[in-house]
Amino acid sequence: MVKNVDLVIIGGGPAGYEAAFVAASGGMKTVILEKEAIGGTCLNHGCIPTKTIMHSTGLFKKLEKIDELGINLENKSIDFRVVQNRKKEIVDKLRDGILSRINKNNVEVILGEGKIISKNAVKIGDETIETKFILIATGTSAMIPPIRGCDIDGVITSDEILEYNKKPYKELTIIGGGVIGTEFANIFSDVGTHVTVIEALDRILPNMDREISQSFKMTLKKRGVSVHEASLVEEIVKDEQGLTCRYKEKGKDAVVTSEAVLIAVGRKANIINLYEDNIKLEIEKGLIKVNDNYQTVYPNIYAVGDVIGGVQLAHAAAAEGKNAVMHILGSEDRIDTKVIPSCIYTTPEIASVGITSDDAKRQNIKVITKKFPMLANGKTVLSGMDRGYVKIIADENTHKVLGAQMMCGRATDMISELTLAIVNELTLEDIKKVIHPHPTFSEAIKDALN
Numbered sequence: 001m002v003k004n005v006d007l008v009i010i011g012g013g014p015a016g017y018e019a020a021f022v023a024a025s026g027g028m029k030t031v032i033l034e035k036e037a038i039g040g041t042c043l044n045h046g047c048i049p050t051k052t053i054m055h056s057t058g059l060f061k062k063l064e065k066i067d068e069l070g071i072n073l074e075n076k077s078i079d080f081r082v083v084q085n086r087k088k089e090i091v092d093k094l095r096d097g098i099l100s101r102i103n104k105n106n107v108e109v110i111l112g113e114g115k116i117i118s119k120n121a122v123k124i125g126d127e128t129i130e131t132k133f134i135l136i137a138t139g140t141s142a143m144i145p146p147i148r149g150c151d152i153d154g155v156i157t158s159d160e161i162l163e164y165n166k167k168p169y170k171e172l173t174i175i176g177g178g179v180i181g182t183e184f185a186n187i188f189s190d191v192g193t194h195v196t197v198i199e200a201l202d203r204i205l206p207n208m209d210r211e212i213s214q215s216f217k218m219t220l221k222k223r224g225v226s227v228h229e230a231s232l233v234e235e236i237v238k239d240e241q242g243l244t245c246r247y248k249e250k251g252k253d254a255v256v257t258s259e260a261v262l263i264a265v266g267r268k269a270n271i272i273n274l275y276e277d278n279i280k281l282e283i284e285k286g287l288i289k290v291n292d293n294y295q296t297v298y299p300n301i302y303a304v305g306d307v308i309g310g311v312q313l314a315h316a317a318a319a320e321g322k323n324a325v326m327h328i329l330g331s332e333d334r335i336d337t338k339v340i341p342s343c344i345y346t347t348p349e350i351a352s353v354g355i356t357s358d359d360a361k362r363q364n365i366k367v368i369t370k371k372f373p374m375l376a377n378g379k380t381v382l383s384g385m386d387r388g389y390v391k392i393i394a395d396e397n398t399h400k401v402l403g404a405q406m407m408c409g410r411a412t413d414m415i416s417e418l419t420l421a422i423v424n425e426l427t428l429e430d431i432k433k434v435i436h437p438h439p440t441f442s443e444a445i446k447d448a449l450n
């Protein structure tokens, strides 16, 4: 069977479905091909499942000090089967929401694996779809490093750990101290698991401001998490004690044994079997290469989201999807993708946008740094939170805001205020004019400027 459309989108994650809404409202006959489930990694194996589980484990951790709030609870325990059932309900509910928007926009969804067979045709099952444009939004999958023992039972990725429904692990080793690794360290230390994080680079959260890495490492240690930086895992072996990771820490041999090992060392682009040999996409470091308008070497084939690399976050993927379709539609109306906030949903939350003071030094930009410690913030103290700060970086001459880093309650919400400031070239004085309600975490933004 052959059908004709304007746009075939391969991948129904945030990049794909957000692009579909823009295409459909621009009058394009649009089809989404999805091989697993609408919502992509974000809804099914990423943002929503992790934060749903974290919501439960975070509340459980708070119970530790519940007596201090005058509340008496006995027999505190956590049942991961209930946590998983709730997660499934939430994911299903949100997927229904996306599907109803898809239906309202008259976008067709075909479930199955799409393959590009020519620059104007995609095959899915027995069906060939002829199309003016193709948008590749196939995302990424967990990367398995070439370490001996990664295939042993009990060595898992985020996909499997997000389905975990038994008693909390006694011990968990996490290979990789990036965003995914630290979020899982947070989740499992919340429920009493002894977590060990092994990071190859010289600091955890290597893409964040150095001060955030250091402060968060202290926070993890306080929670009982063992953190090993500049440490390379050489092999994983299984014996009666469990899974033993042998690693080198700053050149010295070391071992850690645990019930499970989580591999969280990064993601690889989903490009295998995506196109026939006659299609010659340019691939760089395993990612699809595109120009500023998200076009591949074929001007009618676009690629967006995690599969092209850059900032691999759901909101960045969605913005790229929208921008690519805007280009197809000939519109100049774009989302600013130069300024993308990054968030980590640990306790305390971490958020960053724009440049850090290290970036400013490297780029020879003279900056002023404004900082406020959260120990002096009323909402932080009354909520029983410790450590943390808000830091704002501005150009020394113009006072235009260039960056911000935060480690505190609600940092992942507050970062939008600073993102708005950077995108609209606001100055420190512009922010100072704004009343921030009391008592809130966001007062720290104003207080940093006084």
Ligand SMILES: Cc1cc2nc3c(=O)[nH]c(=O)nc-3n(C[C@H](O)[C@H](O)[C@H](O)COP(=O)(O)OP(=O)(O)OC[C@H]3O[C@@H](n4cnc5c(N)ncnc54)[C@H](O)[C@@H]3O)c2cc1C
Pocket: 010, 011, 012, 013, 014, 015, 016, 033, 034, 035, 036, 037, 038, 039, 040, 041, 042, 043, 045, 046, 047, 048, 050, 112, 113, 114, 115, 137, 138, 139, 140, 158, 180, 270, 273, 274, 304, 305, 306, 307, 312, 313, 314, 315, 316, 317, 345
């Ligand atoms: C554990 C974890 C936690 C995360 N937490 C956050 C977070 O809190 N905030 C955040 O912003 N980001 C988070 N991310 C990252 C976020 O999930 C991704 O940035 C986002 O999903 C990328 O969107 P995408 O549309 O590019 O790709 P994806 O969401 O990966 O969607 C791609 C889709 O394409 C489908 N597909 C692939 N190949 C084909 C094919 N040939 N035919 C048909 N379909 C195909 C896949 O099945 C998938 O559904 C997290 C990721 C992980 C793994």
